[in-house]
Amino acid sequence: MDAFKIIVLAKQVPDTRNVGKDAMKADGTVNRAVLPAIFNPEDLHALEVALRIKDLFKDSTITLLTMGPVRAVEILREGFYRGADDGILLTDRAFAGSDTLATSYALSCAIREIRDFDIIICGRQAIDGDTAQVGPQVAEKLGIPQITYCEEIVSLNKKQVTVKRRLEQGVEIVACNLPVLITVNNSAAPCRPRNAKRLMKYKHATTMSKQQETGGDYLASSSSHTHLNIKEWGISNIKCDTAQLGLAGSPTKVKKVDNIVFQSKDSKRIEDLDEDIGILMKELIDSHIIG
Amino acid sequence: MANFFTDNPDLKFHLNHPLMQRIVELKEDFYKDKNEFDFAPQDFEDAMDSYAQVLEIAGEICADIISPNAESVDHDGPTLKDGKVEYAKGTKENIDAIVKAGLMGISLPRKYGGLNFSIVPYVMAADIVSRADAGFANIWGLQDCAETINDYADEAQKEKYLRRVCTGDTMAMTLTEPDAGSDLQAVMLKAHFDEDRKVWLLNGVKRFITNGGGEISLVLARSEEKTQDGRGLSMFIFDRNDGGITIRRLENKLGIKGSPTCELVFKDAPAELCGQRKFGLIKYVMSLMNSARMGIIAQSVGISEAAYREAFSYAQKRIQFGKPIIEFPAIYEMLAMMKAKLTASRSLLYETARYVDIYKSLAHLSNERSLSKEEKEEMKSYQKLADMYTPLGKAITSEFCNEIAYDSLQIHGGSGFMKDYPIERIYRDARITSIYEGTTQLQVVAATRGVTTGAYLNRMKEYENVPIKPETESYRNILVHMTEQYEEAEARVVVQNAEFIDFHARRLVEMAGNIIMGYLVLMDVQRNHDYWKTLEVFLKFARSKNMQNATFIGYSNLNDLGKFKYNIAK
Numbered sequence: 001m002d003a004f005k006i007i008v009l010a011k012q013v014p015d016t017r018n019v020g021k022d023a024m025k026a027d028g029t030v031n032r033a034v035l036p037a038i039f040n041p042e043d044l045h046a047l048e049v050a051l052r053i054k055d056l057f058k059d060s061t062i063t064l065l066t067m068g069p070v071r072a073v074e075i076l077r078e079g080f081y082r083g084a085d086d087g088i089l090l091t092d093r094a095f096a097g098s099d100t101l102a103t104s105y106a107l108s109c110a111i112r113e114i115r116d117f118d119i120i121i122c123g124r125q126a127i128d129g130d131t132a133q134v135g136p137q138v139a140e141k142l143g144i145p146q147i148t149y150c151e152e153i154v155s156l157n158k159k160q161v162t163v164k165r166r167l168e169q170g171v172e173i174v175a176c177n178l179p180v181l182i183t184v185n186n187s188a189a190p191c192r193p194r195n196a197k198r199l200m201k202y203k204h205a206t207t208m209s210k211q212q213e214t215g216g217d218y219l220a221s222s223s224s225h226t227h228l229n230i231k232e233w234g235i236s237n238i239k240c241d242t243a244q245l246g247l248a249g250s251p252t253k254v255k256k257v258d259n260i261v262f263q264s265k266d267s268k269r270i271e272d273l274d275e276d277i278g279i280l281m282k283e284l285i286d287s288h289i290i291g
Numbered sequence: 292m293a294n295f296f297t298d299n300p301d302l303k304f305h306l307n308h309p310l311m312q313r314i315v316e317l318k319e320d321f322y323k324d325k326n327e328f329d330f331a332p333q334d335f336e337d338a339m340d341s342y343a344q345v346l347e348i349a350g351e352i353c354a355d356i357i358s359p360n361a362e363s364v365d366h367d368g369p370t371l372k373d374g375k376v377e378y379a380k381g382t383k384e385n386i387d388a389i390v391k392a393g394l395m396g397i398s399l400p401r402k403y404g405g406l407n408f409s410i411v412p413y414v415m416a417a418d419i420v421s422r423a424d425a426g427f428a429n430i431w432g433l434q435d436c437a438e439t440i441n442d443y444a445d446e447a448q449k450e451k452y453l454r455r456v457c458t459g460d461t462m463a464m465t466l467t468e469p470d471a472g473s474d475l476q477a478v479m480l481k482a483h484f485d486e487d488r489k490v491w492l493l494n495g496v497k498r499f500i501t502n503g504g505g506e507i508s509l510v511l512a513r514s515e516e517k518t519q520d521g522r523g524l525s526m527f528i529f530d531r532n533d534g535g536i537t538i539r540r541l542e543n544k545l546g547i548k549g550s551p552t553c554e555l556v557f558k559d560a561p562a563e564l565c566g567q568r569k570f571g572l573i574k575y576v577m578s579l580m581n582s583a584r585m586g587i588i589a590q591s592v593g594i595s596e597a598a599y600r601e602a603f604s605y606a607q608k609r610i611q612f613g614k615p616i617i618e619f620p621a622i623y624e625m626l627a628m629m630k631a632k633l634t635a636s637r638s639l640l641y642e643t644a645r646y647v648d649i650y651k652s653l654a655h656l657s658n659e660r661s662l663s664k665e666e667k668e669e670m671k672s673y674q675k676l677a678d679m680y681t682p683l684g685k686a687i688t689s690e691f692c693n694e695i696a697y698d699s700l701q702i703h704g705g706s707g708f709m710k711d712y713p714i715e716r717i718y719r720d721a722r723i724t725s726i727y728e729g730t731t732q733l734q735v736v737a738a739t740r741g742v743t744t745g746a747y748l749n750r751m752k753e754y755e756n757v758p759i760k761p762e763t764e765s766y767r768n769i770l771v772h773m774t775e776q777y778e779e780a781e782a783r784v785v786v787q788n789a790e791f792i793d794f795h796a797r798r799l800v801e802m803a804g805n806i807i808m809g810y811l812v813l814m815d816v817q818r819n820h821d822y823w824k825t826l827e828v829f830l831k832f833a834r835s836k837n838m839q840n841a842t843f844i845g846y847s848n849l850n851d852l853g854k855f856k857y858n859i860a861k
Contacts, residue, residue, distance in 0.1 A: 193352050196345045196393035196406055200330035203344065225329060 002158050003059035006050045007111060009122035009138070010043040010064055010079065012072040016127050017041075024259065039075045042123025044191035046184040049153060050121050051083045051192060056156075061085045063114065067095060067106055073207050076230055080202040081194035088114070089207055092234035097247035100129070104137030106245055109238040111142060119161065120181040124149060132183070139181035146181040147174055151188045207232035295358070295419045296343075296350025299596070301634065302415055304819060305641040306342060311411065314645060315339065317652035318409040320659075328401045342412040348392050349416045353423035356388045361424035364549035365716050374537040376504030376551045378430075385427050386459065395434055396457030399441060403449060404457030410648040411641060414589045418640070421593025422600075425720040426549035428590050429501050435582045436462040436509050440528065442654075443566035443575055448528060452507055460506035464579055465529070465555065467499045473733055475511065475572055476521040480557065482512035491527060491564055493535070493557040501727075503553025504538055506531050509579065510562060511571050524571035527562035535560025546719030581677075583728045584685040585647060588640045591685075591692035591724045594717060595633045598692075601714045602626060602699035605706075622702060629695045631829035634815075634822070635808035636688040642811055643684045646677040679741045679750070680807075686734035687804040689724035696721035732797070739796040743785055747803040748778060754810040763816055763823070769830050770809045773837050777802045780844040790852055798840040805833035 014035035016023070025031045047064070054060045064079040066072050067090040076087035090110050098106065111120065120139070125132035132148075139146035151166040154173060162175040166187045205228045235242060243249060270276040284290045296302055315338045316322075322338075324331035332338035360381030367379040378386070389395065398413045399405025421428040437456040441449060456462065471477035480495030493512055497503065508529040515523035529536070535558055542552040566575055603626060606617035616622045653662060653670035662670065696718045700707035707714050725731045741747040751774045759767060780802065784795045812829055815822045 193388055193392040194348050195391065196348060196397075197330045198393070199344055199348065200332075200341045200406075203341070227329065 001059065002057050002156075003061075004053055004057055004118040004156070004158075005116055006053060006060060006062045007114060007117050007120045008043070008047050008050050008062055008064050008079070008084065009107060009120065009135070010047065010066045010075055011040045011123075011126045012037050012066065012068050012075045013040045013126050013128040014038075037071065037074065039078050040123055040126045040128075042125060042127075042184060042186050044123075045186055045188040046121045046123045046182075047079060047082060047084065048189050048191040049150065049182070049184050050119075052189070053119070053153065053156060054083065063088065063117075065090065065107065065110060065114075067091070067098075067103060067110075070207065070210055070213075070232075073210060073230055073232075077202055077205055078194070080205060081199045082192055083195065083198070086231070088231045088233055090233050090238075091207075094235045094242060094245050097250060098245065099250035099252035100131050100133040100137060101251060102245055102247075102249035104134050104141055105249060106238070106240065107134070108138050108141035109240040110233060111138070113233070113238045118158075118178045120144075120179070121150075122181070122183055124183045124185050135181060135183040142181070144179050144181055145176050146183070147176055148183045150182045150184045153182075202227065204228050205230050292351060293354035294347060294350040295353040295422055296346045296415075298350075298354075301637060302346070302418070303343070304815070305637065306346070306412065306415060307339070308411075308641065308645065308818075310645050310649075311339065311409075314409050314411060314648045314652070317649060317656065318407065320656060324401055324407070331401060331407070342408065345394075345406070345408070346412060346415055346419070349394055349419050352385075352388045352392055352394075353419050357385045357420065357423035357427055360385055361427070361549075361716065362713065364424060364426065366548075368548045369541060369551035371538060371541050374539075376502075376538055376541065376553065378551070379549055382427060382430065382549055385424070386430070386461070389431060390459035394431075395459050396437065396453065397434070399437055399453050399457060403441075403453035405453065410585075410651065411644045414585060414640065414644040417586055417589035418593045418596070418637075421590040422597045423593075424549065425590055425594050425597075425717075426547035428586075428593065429547060429550040430461055430505075432586045432590070433462040433464065433502050433505065435586055436464050436507070436579065438582050439509060439526075439575055439579050440565065442578060443526075444528065448563060448565065452528060452530075455507065461502055463500055463502045463505040463508040463553075464583065465497050465500050465503065465508045465510040466576060466579075468496060469498050472499075473730065475576060476519075476524075478511050478513060478524055478572070480510070480512045482514040482525060482527060482562070483516075484514075488561070490561045493527065493529065493560040493562050495557055496539075497553075497555040497557070499542065500553045500555055501550055503555045504531070504551060509565065509575075510557075511576060512562075514564075514568055514571070521572040522569055524576075525568045526565040526571040526575040528565045529557075529560060529562040533561045544723075546716070546722050548719075580728060581647075581681055584681050584734075585643065587724055587728045588636075588643065588681075588684045588688045591688040591721075592633070592636050592640050594721050594724065595629075595636060595688075595692045595695045598696040598699040598714065598717050598721065599626075599629050599633050601712065601717065602629065602702040605703050605712070605714075609704075616702070625698050625702060627828045628832055629698050631825050631832060632691040632695055634825045635812055635829050636691050638811035638815055639680065639684045639688060639804075639808050643677060643680040646673045646680060650674040650677055675746075676750075679738075679746055682729075682734040682737035683741065683747075683800065683804050683807070685729065686725075686731045686738060686800060687808070690731055692721050692724050735797045735800050736793075738800045738803075739792065742781060742796065742799045742803060743792065745781075747807065748774070748781065751777070751803075751806055751810070754807075754813075757814070759813065759817055763813060766809075766813050766816070766823075766826055766830060769834060770806055770813065773802075773806050773809070773834060776837060776841050777806060780841045783844055787849060791849055794852060794855070795844055795847065798844060802837045802840050805837055809833050 014032050015038045022034050023031055050062045062084045063086040064076055064084045065088045066075055070091055073089050079087055095106055122135045136146055147163045149165045150163045152164045154162040154164050160175055160177055161180055165172045166185050207230045270280055312335055315335055325333050332341055364379045364381040369379055370377045396405035397408045401407045417432050420431055434456055437453055440452055466475055468478055482491050482493050485492050510527045510529050511524055512527055513523050514525040537556045539554045539556050606622050607615050609616045650670050650673040653666055700714050700718045703712055703714050706712055755771055781799055784792055809830055812826045816826050
């Protein structure tokens with residue numbers, strides 16, 4: 001039976017879906033301290049796409065790769081709970097301040113280090129930046145084709161993948177040779193729940209630096225239970241040009257952030273007659289507000 | 292993200308009861324699995340952390356999947372296709388999520404693929420699932436039957452069937468027949484041993500079987516020819532894959548519509564004997580029923596929780612006469628009473644679960660090593676308590692559940708009568724709790740023993756001597772007074788003949804239940820003072836209810852039997 005080596009790219013993000021009034025700091029940047037850190041929602045959809053491949057091709061492996069502070073190890077555990085086989089935390093002070101270009105460079109260097117893969121899957125975009133750039137940039141840097149806006153994998157064999165893309169105007173079925181990078185929409189199937197046994201197995205899994213930090217009780221057991229050690233890579237573990245990393249490698253400069261409050265500018269009253277509602281509907285469709 | 296475990300602090304409160312230390316060390320046999328299974332706990336704290344985190348998974352699935360599916364499942368229901376049950380679409384999604392989350396076989400041993408959780412967290416999951424969808428709670432909760440296989444089947448059967456339960460096969464408890472409902476001694480479905488095929492074959496009809504189309508069933512059948520009573524019955528494990536079964540019809544029910552209730556026809560259906568012949572009813576069904584009753588207590592509490600929450604949120608939002616209706620005494624009085632009944636029910640549920648936990652763990656340990664004298668006594672005393680509290684709990688919490696659902700719908704007014712709000716479904720779902728797994732009337736029969744032997748009274752006297760915080764003494768005084776009143780009523784009834792005892796049994800059992808629940812909530816107040824308001828409300832209810840029952844009994848004598856009978860005669 002075919003087996004696939006899958007890499008899922010994931011990001012830990014502040015939960016911007018339930019923002020309170022203190023979500024933004026006075027200077028206009030995100031107040032990460034008050035927002036819970038979560039698994040980027042579309043990356044969870046991406047993980048589910050990977051898990052479904054593994055459901056069909058049992059010997060496939062899923063490696064979760066995330067770049068972020070040490071705390072991002074939390075989402076690797078979340079990935080383990082749901083069925084990922086391996087996880088790598090890419091963390092180093094040198095990565096701090098990366099924009100999408102520097103991030104995709106660092107990720108692509110890490111993937112080169114992993115070397116052997118058939119499919120890379122990631123969410124279309126992260127809810128803290130909404131750029132949708134990292135996935136495509138990683139594909140470009142690795143010199144492999146990409147399929148964006150994936151909703152479902154239609155078929156897969158060792159040579160080729162066929163994907164259903166969800167676009168604004170409808171769906172598109174495309175086929176592509178492997179290796180390939182796929183970005184996944186939130187219209188894809190939601191990720192399966194965490195599994196009780198896997199949770200109990202991996203709940204103490206962490207990185208070496210985190211273990212040293214906490215001097216945890218499970219240090220001793222983690223040397224006998226190797227699954228509790230999560231790989232932690234810094235710049236010394238990947239071949240990279242440090243000039244392309246972090247702030248130095250990030251051409252994006254934030255000049256100013258404005259707080260924008262959406263408000264209605266004008267209002268219009270209509271009667272609840274079919275005719276009036278019909279006119280309103282036509283106006284809304286013509287102005288592309290709905291449709 | 293919504294979560295039915297984390298949004299309800301009462302659950303964590305009960306999960307963290309001091310008795311858990313003993314419960315967990317017994318269940319884990321002093322953490323002996325830790326080197327064999329990578330998901331087994333290292334110590335008590337680790338086990339408790341796992342319980343809480345796994346319940347969080349259950350809470351998330353309940354809030355995000357099962358509860359949102361409840362309306363469509365109730366509407367669509369299961370269907371019958373070519374003699375097989377097809378679940379509603381939502382039910383399939385629920386099962387898929389539950390299986391992927393590994394929430395089947397929660398209490399089964401790890402070596403068969405289970406989580407080896409103690410009863411308390413398992414019951415808590417049942418509480419949460421029932422709040423989300425009481426009908427689905429049945430399909431999920433029938434994994435209970437696996438407990439009976441684990442307790443009494445042989446090793447090969449355990450290996451074969453328990454593994455399948457842990458990976459998602461659903462079960463059924465196939466007992467009832469058209470002429471054998473409450474009276475299971477009358478079961479006629481025939482089992483005979485086919486000498487050629489060297490296999491037991493089942494022939495006959497079963498009715499009202501919840502999830503009768505499940506993959507694995509425990510079937511009560513008459514294995515002994517020319518017998519008429521319970522001693523001729525044995526228990527069989529039936530594997531649906533072996534064929535010989537047709538589902539003749541699905542009942543169209545008032546509530547729990549997502550759970551298929553089947554009429555089954557067995558025709559030379561091959562089955563395996565479970566345990567010893569002739570012990571089907573007297574031993575195995577009793578064990579099945581005890582855990583099933585515990586399941587219904589959990590279901591009653593879960594439905595009560597859902598009903599209370601619906602009423603609370605509606606009463607806050609609904610504006611009449613210029614203010615939210617929750618501000619009117621007529622409404623907040625009802626809500627407070629509902630909450631008090633819910634809280635007391637839940638305390639009784641987890642107290643009973645703890646008793647079952649300890650004695651069952653000790654019983655399992657006794658199969659592996661001989662118990663010390665203290666352990667044997669411990670097992671006996673907890674088993675006695677479990678046997679006392681289970682019928683009491685089933686009777687009281689299921690009746691409370693119906694009352695709470697009734698009041699919740701009432702608070703919704705006309706809207707509650709429409710299909711637009713969940714309470715309409717919850718109200719219908721609540722109705723079965725006081726009927727199945729033994730009606731309230733039959734629970735009272737079982738609980739009456741606790742009245743006549745003085746066991747409930749002794750328990751109340753024990754509670755009188757538990758050290759409590761001085762500021763809560765006044766509550767205990769109320770309970771002591773209620774106990775005296777109960778003692779008086781009991782004495783008046785128990786000296787008379789058996790019919791007179793049965794005539795007043797429900798009143799006495801209710802009185803005992805109210806006092807015991809009062810004490811349990813008083814104990815809750817010791818651990819968390821925030822429960823004092825609920826205790827006050829509950830005591831107001833309990834005291835007046837007991838007064839009513841005491842008055843009835845106080846003005847009653849043997850002549851009543853004739854008068855009541857005469858009154859209904861033609």
